[in-house]
Amino acid sequence: MSAIVAEKGDGVTESIPATTERLYLTLDGNFIYRAQGRLIFIGGMEEGEGQEGREQKVDVVFDRSPFHPQGGGQPSDVGKVVCVGTGIELKVVKVSFSFETNVVTHHCEYGAGVTMSELAVGETWGLFVDEEKRNTFSKFHSAGHMVDRAMELCGYNMPATKGYHFLDSPYVEYKGKVEAPKREALIVQLNEKFKELIEEDIPTTICELTKEEAEEELNKVQANFFFSVFKDPTVRIVGICNFRCPCGGTHVRSSKDLEGFQVTGIKVKKGITRVKYDLAKE
Structure with missing residues (x-):
């Protein structure tokens, strides 16, 4: 040490x-x-x-x-x-x-x-x-993971390349393209999935897996995660809306806590798709 x-x-x-x-x-x-x-x-x-x-x-x-x-x-x-x-x-x-x-x-x-x-x-x-700010930051981070799950449910199993969960303009980026004619329809579909996932009240899970276990479990369908970059022998795995991925952040207890979040836009540039989301303004 x-x-x-x-x-x-x-x-x-x-x-x-x-x-x-x-x-x-x-x-x-x-x-x-x-x-x-x-x-x-x-x-x-x-x-x-x-x-x-x-x-x-x-x-x-x-x-x-x-x-x-x-x-x-x-x-x-x-x-x-x-x-x-x-x-x-x-x-x-x-x-x-x-x-x-x-x-x-x-x-x-x-x-x-x-x-x-x-x-x-x-x-x-x-x-x-500061409890209020922590809870707000947790919600915005968890909502980013809900985007991941909704994208998967809509048939877009693309590797996430970046997540920005700050309150000013949150988004998640993916490697791959959503064609222009499909974007507006996808926004509608994602928001429908948001409502379904929130209503299901899915509990958040957090566990530690070895890199070998994580590789076997999380990359079954497609190699979306690269566990070789982790230095420690175990990886913290967070599950939001039944979407599991390596993550070091704080999160809500259940998808029910994400009431009010919505996808607000999709942009594609240089082979990267950015899905923007936010909390609906009252």
Whole structure:
């Protein structure tokens, strides 16, 4: 196991195993919004005390965290972390993950009254995810997987090449073409499948498979997934609307939670089909 050097204050450093237990990886963990973790690293810190009207920055790492980092087309969680002992509070504005060290880094900001010299490795902190935003991000990500299932049910079993599940303009891209005369009809068909899948109330599943098991199970019909790129011996497999694929994101409990989503358009460029979707505006 690799290690990182953690700052303990007063110039003292300590080598600590570089790993974060990621609580969101299990199905139940998708709905953990608060937890406690031990501070194991402080970095990227701006010197001095927080100033009025100016946010300063610091990066912190804990031995466990409920925060989902940005990746896989999903925005990172935001929220706050609070030191149990001192009451120091940091605003989490972004979260990232290193596949090399298995570390989740919380990129934070702090303002007036916060003195960074008071931070110490080893202290217990409360970690609080913004629940409303997490649930929204999960819905938009799951809806992207529902596009995958609907495309499959409509006879388009094309490899997905990219998913963008941010709220501004979400879409899923596939390798292959949907011919122009068929696109409008396909939008109608996809939205019909959306309604059927939502009404079926299909539970979400999350499990770990070996790369060999995943290859055998998920590539039976067509080689849509390339498991050789994964470094770990096992792969996290998420099932949305009975469509199973490798994924590291957070998701809803059931297809019923995706009420209101719809396919809004299809574009094709350079052999890539982009299916756009969104939550219907009230």
